[in-house]
Amino acid sequence: MANTDLKLEKATSKRSGSNGKYREITPAAIILGVLWGAFMAASFTYAGMIMGFTSGGSAIAAIVGWGVLRGILKKGTVVENNIVQTVASAVNISVSGVIFTIPALYIMGLHKEINTMYFFLATAAGAILGITFIIPLRKQMIEIDRLRFPTGTAVATVLKTPGSGIEKARLLFIGMAVSAIVYLVQQFPVLGLPEIIPEYIDLGAILHLPEWVSLAMALSLMVFGMGLITGRNGLIVLAGGILSYYIITPIVKTLGWLPSDVTGGAVSDFVYSNMTRPLGIGMLLGGSIAGLILSMPVIIVALRSIANASKLGTGRNEELPIKYLYAGITLAFLLLLVTAYQLGGLGFGRSLLTALVGVAWIFVASLLVAMSTGMTDWSPVSGLSLVSVMILLYLTNKQVPLTILLGATVGVAISGAADMMQDLKTGHLVGGIPSRQQKVELLTAWIGPIIALTVVGLIWKAYGIGNEMVPAPQAMALKSMVEAILGGNVPVDKFIAGGILGFALSMSGIPGLGVLVGLSMYLPMLYILPYGLGCVVHEFLKRKRGNEFITEKVLPVAAGLMVGEAAMTLLFAVLTVMGVLHP
Amino acid sequence: MKKLVGNVLLTAGLIGGAITAARIPPMWGGLAVSLAIMGAGIFLRRQGEKEELHRAAQSGTGGVKELDALLTDAINRIEKILDAPREEVVKELTKILEELDEFAEKAQPLRIEGLMTYGNIMSIFSRGERALNRAWSAFADGYEEEGRKYLRYGYEDLKETLSAVKALKV
Known part of the structure; x- marks a missing residue:
C-alpha cells in the first residue's frame, strides 16, 4: 500500500513545476464538454423516447474528462475537469424537458401549427432561464443553507479522486464496479438472457403480508448510494413514506373511504394515485412557497453578498453579477409575452398576465426543484409539469399547442436549474469559481435543445412518434395530463389541502420539512425503501464511526455506486441507438 | 421538554391532517383541527429550540x-x-x-x-x-x-x- 501511495505521489509531483496560470476554462475543456454532452444528449433523446429513461451524466463526463485531459493530453486539473462535466451536463440536461413536451405535439398532430423555430426558441430560452434564475439561489442553498446535493457531492468525489490517494480511488472503483455489474446482470432479460437478479423484490409477498400492503423495494444501488450520501434529510422522506403507505393506507381502507371495486393489490395503487400523490404535490408547492418566504432574509443576504463581491479587494470577484438575473427575468418575460400575444392570439392584457404568472412560476418551480434535489437528490419534475400544464392551460384559454410549447420552456428551465445547482455544488467542493461555471453553462446550454429537437424530428420522419416502435412514454403521459385537465379531472382540492399542510410544516423551524414530507408522499415506496436504507446506514455509521469515516470511506463508495449504474444507463442508451436493444 | 412536546404535537397534527386531507373530498373541518394542533406544536418547538441554544451557549x-x-x-x-x-x-x-x-x-x-x-x-x-x-x-x-x-x-x-x-x- 505504501508503495502505491508513493507512486501516486511521484505521479502528481511530476506536474508540481506547473506554476503557470491554474488551468480552469480552457479550449480543451469546453470542446470536450460540448462533444461529450452532445453525444449524451443525442443518445438519451433517442433512448428516452424509446425506453423512457434519461440521465444527467455529470459523473460520467467527469470520468471521461480525466481520461482525456490527463490520460491523453497529460495536463488536466481538478477545476478544469469540473468545467468539462459542467459543460457536458449543460448540453445534455435539456433532453428531459424536450422529450417530455415536444413529442406530445407530434403525437397530437399539433406540430404543424407551430413554426419549428419556436420549438428551438422556447427550449433554448428555458435552458438559459433555468441557469439565470438560480444565481441568488446558489449562495442561499449551497453556501448558507448548505444543502447536500448528493449527485454534486458524488461528482466532486470523482473529480478529487486522483489527488485523494489510492484508498479513496480504490473504494470509488469498487463501488462503480459492483453497481455496474449488478445493473448489467439485472438487464439480462433485455439482452435475451435469463433473469438472475430482479429489478425489485416484493418483500410483502415474502413476508406473507396482505395483498394491499405495498412493500416492494427496487434493487437499485444508485438509489441506495443517493441515500448513503444524503443522510439525515432522507430519514424524513423515509418516515413520510411510512406515514403514507403504512398509516394512511390502512386507515383509509378501514374507514371505508375507497370505492367498493378497489380491492387487494389495487388498494395501495389507488390510495397512492388518487390520495397521497396529489397531496404530496400540493405539499411540495406549499412547502416551497413557505420556504421562499422564510428564506427571504437569506436571499437578501445572498443578493447583497453577490453585489458586494465586486467590492472585495485582491481581485476576488467570483460571483456572476446580478445583472444576469435581471436580464434573465426580462428575457423570460418578453419571450412569454411575445409568444402568447403572437402565437396564441391572446389579447394584450391576457398575454401580460401569462407572462407575469409564467415568470413567477418558473422561479418558484426552479426554487422547488433545486431545494428538493439539494436535500434529497430527487427531482419532482413530472408533478411540477402537471401543475405547469394546469396553470398554462388556464392562462392560454385552453390552447393546447401554446400550452405545450410554454410547458417546454418551463420543463427545460426547471431541469436546468436542478442540474446547475448540482454542478455548482461540485464546483464549491473542488474550489471552482462560480461565475466561470455559470458563464460556460450560459454559453453552451442552448446547444442541447438543437440536438434533442433534431433527433426528435428525425425520429418523427423515420418512425413516427407514439407508436409501438417509438412509444415516447413521457410525452404520452403529458398528453394524458392535458386530456385529464381539459376533462376537469384534476384533484385541485388535494393540491390545496396538501399546500396548506406543506406550508405549515415548513414553518416548523426544521428547514424544508414541507418539501421533504411532500416528496415522501409523491415518490413511490419502491424507491423510498432503498433510498431510506442508504440514509439509515449513513446515520448508523456516522454515530458509530464518526464524520471522518463518512468522508473517507462511505462517500467514495456511495459515489461509485451512483456512477456505476449511471454509466450503464448511458451504455444501454447507446445500445438502443445502435438497434441492439428495443422494448 | 418543550421541544419534545412540540415535536409530538407537530407529528400528531401532520398524521391527522394527512388522513383527513386524503379523503375524497377532503374533510376540511378535520384538517383545520389538525392544523391547530400543528400550530401549537410549531410554537412549542421553536420556543424549546431557542431555549436549548441559549442553555448550550451559557454552559x-x-x-x-x-x-x-x-x-x-x-x-x-x-x-x-x-x-x-x-x-x-x-x-x-x-x-x-x-x-x-x-x-x-x-x-x-x-x-x-x-x-x-x-x-x-x-x-x-x-x-x-x-x-x-x-x-x-x-x-x-x-x-x-x-x-x-x-x-x-x-x-x-x-x-x-x-x-x-x-x-x-x-
Whole structure:
C-alpha cells in the first residue's frame, strides 16, 4: 500500500513545476464538454423516447474528462475537469424537458401549427432561464443553507479522486464496479438472457403480508448510494413514506373511504394515485412557497453578498453579477409575452398576465426543484409539469399547442436549474469559481435543445412518434395530463389541502420539512425503501464511526455506486441507438 | 421538554391532517383541527429550540463558544501550514476541511437568532471554505502558487468569520 501511495505521489509531483496560470476554462475543456454532452444528449433523446429513461451524466463526463485531459493530453486539473462535466451536463440536461413536451405535439398532430423555430426558441430560452434564475439561489442553498446535493457531492468525489490517494480511488472503483455489474446482470432479460437478479423484490409477498400492503423495494444501488450520501434529510422522506403507505393506507381502507371495486393489490395503487400523490404535490408547492418566504432574509443576504463581491479587494470577484438575473427575468418575460400575444392570439392584457404568472412560476418551480434535489437528490419534475400544464392551460384559454410549447420552456428551465445547482455544488467542493461555471453553462446550454429537437424530428420522419416502435412514454403521459385537465379531472382540492399542510410544516423551524414530507408522499415506496436504507446506514455509521469515516470511506463508495449504474444507463442508451436493444 | 412536546404535537397534527386531507373530498373541518394542533406544536418547538441554544451557549458545550473554538483551532492549524511543503499542506488541509464541515453543521441552530445574522456568517465562512477547497485542488494538481494564494484567502475569510461569530451576543 505504501508503495502505491508513493507512486501516486511521484505521479502528481511530476506536474508540481506547473506554476503557470491554474488551468480552469480552457479550449480543451469546453470542446470536450460540448462533444461529450452532445453525444449524451443525442443518445438519451433517442433512448428516452424509446425506453423512457434519461440521465444527467455529470459523473460520467467527469470520468471521461480525466481520461482525456490527463490520460491523453497529460495536463488536466481538478477545476478544469469540473468545467468539462459542467459543460457536458449543460448540453445534455435539456433532453428531459424536450422529450417530455415536444413529442406530445407530434403525437397530437399539433406540430404543424407551430413554426419549428419556436420549438428551438422556447427550449433554448428555458435552458438559459433555468441557469439565470438560480444565481441568488446558489449562495442561499449551497453556501448558507448548505444543502447536500448528493449527485454534486458524488461528482466532486470523482473529480478529487486522483489527488485523494489510492484508498479513496480504490473504494470509488469498487463501488462503480459492483453497481455496474449488478445493473448489467439485472438487464439480462433485455439482452435475451435469463433473469438472475430482479429489478425489485416484493418483500410483502415474502413476508406473507396482505395483498394491499405495498412493500416492494427496487434493487437499485444508485438509489441506495443517493441515500448513503444524503443522510439525515432522507430519514424524513423515509418516515413520510411510512406515514403514507403504512398509516394512511390502512386507515383509509378501514374507514371505508375507497370505492367498493378497489380491492387487494389495487388498494395501495389507488390510495397512492388518487390520495397521497396529489397531496404530496400540493405539499411540495406549499412547502416551497413557505420556504421562499422564510428564506427571504437569506436571499437578501445572498443578493447583497453577490453585489458586494465586486467590492472585495485582491481581485476576488467570483460571483456572476446580478445583472444576469435581471436580464434573465426580462428575457423570460418578453419571450412569454411575445409568444402568447403572437402565437396564441391572446389579447394584450391576457398575454401580460401569462407572462407575469409564467415568470413567477418558473422561479418558484426552479426554487422547488433545486431545494428538493439539494436535500434529497430527487427531482419532482413530472408533478411540477402537471401543475405547469394546469396553470398554462388556464392562462392560454385552453390552447393546447401554446400550452405545450410554454410547458417546454418551463420543463427545460426547471431541469436546468436542478442540474446547475448540482454542478455548482461540485464546483464549491473542488474550489471552482462560480461565475466561470455559470458563464460556460450560459454559453453552451442552448446547444442541447438543437440536438434533442433534431433527433426528435428525425425520429418523427423515420418512425413516427407514439407508436409501438417509438412509444415516447413521457410525452404520452403529458398528453394524458392535458386530456385529464381539459376533462376537469384534476384533484385541485388535494393540491390545496396538501399546500396548506406543506406550508405549515415548513414553518416548523426544521428547514424544508414541507418539501421533504411532500416528496415522501409523491415518490413511490419502491424507491423510498432503498433510498431510506442508504440514509439509515449513513446515520448508523456516522454515530458509530464518526464524520471522518463518512468522508473517507462511505462517500467514495456511495459515489461509485451512483456512477456505476449511471454509466450503464448511458451504455444501454447507446445500445438502443445502435438497434441492439428495443422494448 | 418543550421541544419534545412540540415535536409530538407537530407529528400528531401532520398524521391527522394527512388522513383527513386524503379523503375524497377532503374533510376540511378535520384538517383545520389538525392544523391547530400543528400550530401549537410549531410554537412549542421553536420556543424549546431557542431555549436549548441559549442553555448550550451559557454552559459552553455548544452554540457560539463551541463554534469559536472550532474556528480558532482551524485558523491556528492553517497558520502552521501557510509556508509548509506541498505534500504536508494537502494532508493537513484534507483534515481541516473535514472539521470545517462540522462547524457548518454546528452553526445551524444560529438560525434561531435571526436568518440575516446566520446568513452573513455562513456567507463569509463558505467563501473561505471554497477558497480552501480551491487551494486543496491546486496543491493536489501541483499548482503551488495558486494553492498558496487561495490558502491565504481561506485563512483570511475564516478569521473574518471568527470575528462575526465573536460579535454574536447569544
